[in-house]
Amino acid sequence: MILIQRNSIDQFDRIFRINFINSLPGFKSTNLCGTVSKKNITNLSIFNSVVHLGANPPLMGMVVRPLSIARHSLENILETGHFTINHVNDKIFKKAHQTSAKYPPEISEFKETGLKEVFSDRIKAPYVKEAVIRIGLEFKEKIEIKSNESILLVGEIMEVFLPKKVLKSDGFIDIASAQTITSSGLDAYYKVSKLSRLSYAKTTRSLTENNIF
């Protein structure tokens, strides 16, 4: 075991520090966020910061750095009030990663990467056809994080597309069977394999394995 203290972190080379700090939270959700601009140009951007916020109402959060390329997504969401979240799977992760390149706003990442856009009647934002699990959201709240001027964007879940077979009898979605992948740091991608699904923890009984898995 080595100990790395704060003064060392501050002295790291910029890229070394970014790689290091981005590895610390653990594995990350890996999603493509679809939006459309006022000029009707679609935008697609990879995000590894989507988190669950609550089930009732159904809410998701997403951290956006306002000076990053992700600001195009943010601008579009604030203008249209809608965005989509599309799970990245092992067939599309390279195309998904390519969306992080700094394309100008007049160019659609769909066209550049070859991922196909598909629309529903209710959400004014494109879904990714190749994504197995797709979520349509309505913009709800923009929260400034004062410590570094990043933004937590809150969206309310309006609709979900998924294959019937991955939805289990208790509401659990088998996202591993939908080939959803995970990531670490800024650029490392991983497949998953099932360990166990555990029972609700109580102080008065031992855990058991849940076979709805």
Add this chain to the structure above:
Amino acid sequence: MILIQRNSIDQFDRIFRINFINSLPGFKSTNLCGTVSKKNITNLSIFNSVVHLGANPPLMGMVVRPLSIARHSLENILETGHFTINHVNDKIFKKAHQTSAKYPPEISEFKETGLKEVFSDRIKAPYVKEAVIRIGLEFKEKIEIKSNESILLVGEIMEVFLPKKVLKSDGFIDIASAQTITSSGLDAYYKVSKLSRLSYAKTTRSLTENNIF
């Protein structure tokens, strides 16, 4: 493909809805948060909502539901100004899950689960000895999410313990080799296997694989 619209989600049975909505963000970070109370009782709680916020200054966020058992962690963090984040690995995930049981504040989850606490000189919060990657943080900001009264807690990274061999030459941490696991929903745990680490995406060149992986 099936389409599940918002009115159906609102009509789901409560447990079905919680399982469903918790599965939607994708794979989650899986960490144990260590804290200590004013009365010097240690607390340990599993969190699947830790996210990267920024590298300079090095910041992490964590979503806390104030009415959940996690409020003990929140109270302790606000009182002491410190907390630890410890990666959950495949050897300790059952003990980690058990920390979500509703133990009263006078009982330490370390004692109940058998996980061992270990302290550093600088952080007033216990680390988990069995965790391979451990991060010590100082409380920075408490942000209320108005949409559902949950809280985003922001911490500044003060120190990191990790095995030398998992820290790569460019700052990337090989958390898969440290046996860090991921999770989905409320209770499903997964091991990971490497797919690829990709180059920085540019509009003018194709992606290549990074062999520092």
